Every structure is written in structure tokens, then in C-alpha cells.
Amino acid sequence: MAKRGSYAKGVAKREEILTRALEVIAREGFRGASVREIADAVGLSQAGLLHYFGSKEQLFVEILRKRDEIDAGRFEPGDMELAEMREGYLRVIRHNSEVPGVVELFSRLAVEASDATHPAHEYFLQRSALIRQLFTETVRKAQEDGRMSDRVDAEILARLFQAASDGMQLQWLLDPDVDMAATVDALFQLLAPVPVQADAAG
Amino acid sequence: MAKRGSYAKGVAKREEILTRALEVIAREGFRGASVREIADAVGLSQAGLLHYFGSKEQLFVEILRKRDEIDAGRFEPGDMELAEMREGYLRVIRHNSEVPGVVELFSRLAVEASDATHPAHEYFLQRSALIRQLFTETVRKAQEDGRMSDRVDAEILARLFQAASDGMQLQWLLDPDVDMAATVDALFQLLAPVPVQADAAG
């Protein structure tokens, strides 16, 4: 038996805390929230919360992992075609524009975790690589079938998509009127195969 | 007389401090440097440094403004054509990859300044708008002349360029092997007008 009752219960509680923390950050924003504030919000003392996560940074990483887990459900399961990838990605981005606090937490941590000794460094490296891998595969297939421009290598395009969405988050945090999803979608449009036009020569 | 000697000297000293601070951050990185560390680096006490800038955030904004001032010199003067814009932009990006500390300072502050009450909020709004305006104008002219794809509106393209470069900074901070300039240049390539091909119909 790998799990005794109490252990399983501890895990369940952890999950519950993360879900509630995510809700609270989504609803009330982040603004550099302290462990104390999150503890209040989820109905624990600061020490009580840290009992589960050890440190502030570990708590934040786990919150972001929980978010990823939920976002994964916004994609179609299974092997991805370009159209589904586009739909799923835009769905996630549209959802993000409902939860500025989560976007802020993500962006902050992304910068801080650039230090190789930061507890979130591995998380960002792996997440980043995974997303690019999914994009690269989907884009490459689409390029082979002529459903996407092949002027630029698939791996570079994957990086550009990721950069566009991360960068749009910064623009949107600064000015919430910006339409993140529409702007990222413009990049998809740019990559649609060139329609054959009678006057293509100008 | 708007300036007495002592006032002009104060200004000169400020400039000198900013230039040195920028050099130090470029050379030694940022890593959330404290006012104290920057003060040491420029040869002043912490209080001495704050005497000139009032607060930490104001100091950081001024450092970034000084950086912008220097970067402006990396562009050709005068009205910009697409090719010069591209050259200048890539030149700035290539320079950035020599100064990770400056990129980190910029990225950190960009997130923190999303709060409208943050002392750097206005700076980022204005800088952001200015860059987009330059891009929009240049792109629009290029689109009118057929030197750039007009599948996507110039303002949206301007946002995409900005997002791509900001987003690539995040990727590069996490993994310095990434080639920021080459990736952003790929976006320029994508936008070059479509060459007329014999087999355009596939």
C-alpha cells in the first residue's frame, strides 16, 4: 500500500487549496500577493499553508501547474491538427483574459525563474519545451500538407507563437483593452497558405 | 537663467550615475539588484544614490530611459523605411543579447508596472505606444507599396512585432542559447511580399 488514508487526504487537501487559490487569484488579482494573503483567502493561517508547500515559490509553481492541468482540458484530446490547435490555443488565451491575476503571477514568475537556481526554473523550462514541441509537430504536419506557409522552419514558428502569446500578455497587463486572442490569431492568419490570386504579380 | 551652476552639475551627475548603473547592470546582471548594490557599484552610499532619484522605482525608470536614449542611436535618423526599421530593430535586439541584466530589469519592471499606480506605469505606456506608432507607420507604407503583406492590419502587425520581441526576451532569459534576433527576423521574413512562383497552386 503506497497510500495510507491520511496521506491520500493530505493530497486531496493540497489539491483543494490549489483550486481555491487559483480561483481567488483569478477573482481578486495577484498584485504580488503574499503567502499570508493567499492563506487568508483559502482559510488557513500563513503557517498552515506553508505546511503543505514548504515555501512561497513552491506554492506558486504548484498553482501554475494546477492551472496548466485545467487549461489542458481546453484542448481536444489526442493528436492535434492545426485547426484544433488554433481553437484550443485561442480558447486558453480567451480564458486568460478573464483572469488577469493568473496572467500576472505567470509573467512575474517567468522572469524571476530565469535564474537557474530558482525553484520554478525547471517548471518553466519543461512547460516551455512541451508547448513548443506540440506546436512544432502540428505546424510541421500542416506545412507538409500545404496547409501552412513553409517559409519559416516549424521550430522557429513554434517559438514565435509562444513569444507572441507571452508578449501579448505583457501588453494586455499594461492595457486590458488589447485583444490578446485576436492578435495572436492574426499570426495564424499570416501563416495560412497563400491563396492563388489572378493578380498575384501585382 | 533657468540653470545655475550647481543645478547643471546635479543634472550632469545624474546622467553619469545612470550611465554607470547601466554599464554595471549590463556587465554584472540584475537579479533583482537592490538600491544598495547599485549604489556600491556606482560609488555612492545608498542614501547618496536615493538623494538623486527619490525612490527605487524612479531610479529604475530612469535607467531604462537612459537605455532607450542609447538604443535610439542604433536606428537611422529621420523617416524610416522598412529595411532600415528592420536593421535598427535587429541591431537593438542583438545588443540586448549582450546585456542580460538590462533585459531582466526591463522585463521585471514591465510586469510590475502593469499596476496603474506603479511609478513606471506611464513610462511603459508611452514607450509602448511610441514603438507601435513607429512600426505602424513604417509597415503601413510598406504595405501600400506592396513591399509587405497586407493580410493583416498594420496596427495589429505592430503589436505582433512588439509581442514577439518581448516574448523572445522571456524565452532567452530562460535559455540564453535562443537566438532572439534570428527569431524576430523570421517574422519579418514571413511578411515579405509573396514571391510569384510558377507552381504557386501547389
Next chain:
DNA sequence: GTCTATATTGAGATAGAC
């Protein structure tokens, strides 16, 4: 204008009771 010294604050971490 610059320094030393100190006030103040804020936060995360930890000890120990229950």
C-alpha cells in the same frame, strides 16, 4: 551633496502548543 545611522516595514520561515 554625501555620509552614517536608524526607523520602519514587510515578508517568509520556523518553533512549539494543542
Next chain:
DNA sequence: GTCTATCTCAATATAGAC
């Protein structure tokens, strides 16, 4: 497992001497 209380540290900001 959870709380209260406390420790510790880091950092900015400020007062006041020179």
C-alpha cells in the same frame, strides 16, 4: 494538521551630521 507567536532578514526610506 493547524494555529499563535516569534525570529530573522532584507530592503527602502529618512533624519541629521558634516
